[in-house]
Amino acid sequence: MSTLKIDDAAARWLKQEMSLKDGDNVRIFVRMGGCESVKPGYSLGMMKDSPVNAALTHQIDSVTFYMEESNTWVLDGLDLHVRYNEKFDDIEFIVVQP
Template sequence: MEIYISDEATKWFKEEMFLENGDHIRFFVKYGGSSPVQEGFSLGMSKEEPSDIAVKKEQNGILFYIEEKDLWYFDNHNLHVDYDQELDEPIYMYKK
């Protein structure tokens, strides 16, 4: 599995989460909501130091990652993160 993040999405994360080069963003599973890959679960994100990285993508000085314990959520899909200008927020797509 891989993580793909557009430059626009990276810019949003940097601005909205007050990120500096060298910071980390974790994508994780949270209970509740829904997604196209796991009913009853959704994707969360937080600024935190990694402990057991399974997948990572460094983009514009920021390390985006997924921990080993959250891999099951993606069901062998790659995570694509883009930016929705109209909603002013990131959008998540799951592609095999």
């Protein structure tokens, strides 16, 4: 079973960049193309949204980050970590063995 982890620095950066408030939900979703971050031909995106069938969740600073069940196929049983990259002043999606 995959897990989702958002590091503290990534959460702070996302709260500022996305103007997140306590109680907000952020969906991590699969999209075709973009910078490959998980599987060739696919990348991940983030948007404010409300969960329908959240399979993976991580709450930090009163914001819930989640991935819907329908998108977890892209992880193929691996864990997803969202980290802040200071060099690029951006977040990065890291897929790791559980």
